[in-house]
Amino acid sequence: MPNVGIVIVSHSEKVAEGAADMVRQMVGDAVPLAFTGGNSDGGLGTDVGQIMAAIDRAWSEAGVAVLVDLGGAETNTEMAIEMIDEARQKRIAICNAPIVEGAVIAATEASGGSPLDLVKQTAEELSPQ
Amino acid sequence: MDTALKKSLIEDCAKMIIAHADELTALDQAIGDGDHGVNMKRGFESILADADALAARPLPDMLKAIGTQLVMKVGGASGPLYGTLFLTLAKEISDQPTSENLKAAFAAAFEAVKARGKSDVGQKTMLDVFAPVLAAWDDRSGIAAHLSETARQAADATIPMKAIRGRASFLGDRSIGHMDPGARSSSLLIATIAKHFGA
Numbered sequence: 216m217p218n219v220g221i222v223i224v225s226h227s228e229k230v231a232e233g234a235a236d237m238v239r240q241m242v243g244d245a246v247p248l249a250f251t252g253g254n255s256d257g258g259l260g261t262d263v264g265q266i267m268a269a270i271d272r273a274w275s276e277a278g279v280a281v282l283v284d285l286g287g288a289e290t291n292t293e294m295a296i297e298m299i300d301e302a303r304q305k306r307i308a309i310c311n312a313p314i315v316e317g318a319v320i321a322a323t324e325a326s327g328g329s330p331l332d333l334v335k336q337t338a339e340e341l342s343p344q
Numbered sequence: 345m346d347t348a349l350k351k352s353l354i355e356d357c358a359k360m361i362i363a364h365a366d367e368l369t370a371l372d373q374a375i376g377d378g379d380h381g382v383n384m385k386r387g388f389e390s391i392l393a394d395a396d397a398l399a400a401r402p403l404p405d406m407l408k409a410i411g412t413q414l415v416m417k418v419g420g421a422s423g424p425l426y427g428t429l430f431l432t433l434a435k436e437i438s439d440q441p442t443s444e445n446l447k448a449a450f451a452a453a454f455e456a457v458k459a460r461g462k463s464d465v466g467q468k469t470m471l472d473v474f475a476p477v478l479a480a481w482d483d484r485s486g487i488a489a490h491l492s493e494t495a496r497q498a499a500d501a502t503i504p505m506k507a508i509r510g511r512a513s514f515l516g517d518r519s520i521g522h523m524d525p526g527a528r529s530s531s532l533l534i535a536t537i538a539k540h541f542g543a
Binding site for chain 1: 377379382383386415416417419420421422423424425427428460461509510511
């Protein structure tokens with residue numbers, strides 16, 4: 216089984232790219248990774264089509280963990296997941312975790328071959344319960 | 345539903361949002377990230393450009409296409425929220441809707457938006473406009489005008505509310521004293537639709 220993929224969805228492309236750089240520094244190419252940020256005009260925001268494309272780029276048969284920043288990023292990611300092929304939907308998890316720390320720790324967990332639920336759980340341990 | 349009526353509904357809703365884009369943005373700048381007007385304008389401009397093709401479709405298909413365009417174009421939280429509203433209406437409405445069918449469809453759409461936003465009435469959101477409108481919706485004559493006025497008053501009533509959901513909630517008590525931009529855009533759309541049904 217391949218490793219779980221990581222997707223980073225920020226309102227800012229720079230934040231998303233920077234978080235992805237930090238993930239790569241930690242795990243190299245051991246996990247599929249994609250990021251997206253900004254709306255369809257290139258301003259701050261999130262874009263459902265771009266989120267769907269990012270999930271596709273980071274796709275792994277083991278599933279994909281998605282890290283999001285603020286409100287609209289989460290809502291748009293939920294919308295994107297609903298618009299993706301049903302067979303894949305169950306293997307996509309949004310992690311309730313801070314985007315940068317969550318992405319790095321989720322990727323580190325994924326790089327050891329952990330399943331999606333454990334990757335998600337490890338990232339979410341960063342958030343106060 | 346008649347193609348000319350559908351086209352006029354689409355054009356008037358789109359023009360209403362586009363004409364109020366600056367106001368919606370100003371409301372959002374006060375308590376949010378200031379993108380509501382520009383985001384909604386982007387979505388409704390795309391719908392306006394497509395008005396003829398959209399109006400030619402049966403009502404449920406038209407609503408589904410509008411919902412999908414809003415999801416794909418608006419961005420921000422309002423994209424999926426308004427998108428969900430229209431996509432749910434598309435599922436629930438018949439091509440020749442009765443008043444009863446319309447109300448039931450809006451009630452289902454309200455529940456879907458609530459679930460999408462993980463929100464509820466009283467949190468200073470668009471739900472605070474849709475809930476009183478649904479509650480006031482009955483069979484009396486002149487109901488369209490009454491619902492339009494209910495929506496306007498409900499948007500005003502978000503001014504003293506404290507935001508519990510969305511970016512505005514980060515402001516805590518400082519969100520009090522401003523109208524919720526989503527409530528305002530909802531009341532604008534409801535007033536525009538109501539006008540086509542006699543308001």
